[in-house]
Amino acid sequence: ELDALRDEMMNDQKNQKKRLEELEQRARTVEWKEKEVEQQAQHCTDREAALRRTADDLYQKQEDLNYREAQILRQQNILEEKETQLKAHARKLITADDEVNAKLEGVRRGEKQLLTQAADVQKRE
Secondary structure, eight states, rough: HHHHHHHHHHHHHHHHHHHHHHHHHHHHHHHHHHHHHHHHHHHHHHHHHHHHHHHHHHHHHHHHHHHHHHHHHHHHHHHHHHHHHHHHHHHHHHHHHHHHHHHHHHHHHHHHHHHHHHHHHHOOO
């Protein structure tokens, strides 16, 4: 009976030892998984920070583009205003040129009349 009790206690001890080893293995596995999760969490945190920096950079670039676009639009408006002024000035120059040409034509006609009159006077003399 003592032998049976001793065998039972030895089996209980072996079973407890196996159970302890299993629990220790599970604990190591849990620790390993916790470290893995921590690494993944750090990776996510790093990635989030990188994405925030990228978003900030993109926002700043968009702001720069908006500012540049506003500058270009102002320059375009100035150029359009100057173009309008140049067209108006060109119309004035064309009108003045037409007036000068008309006066010149009048002078040429007058010159022809004078030459004709002078020729008539010479014939009479």
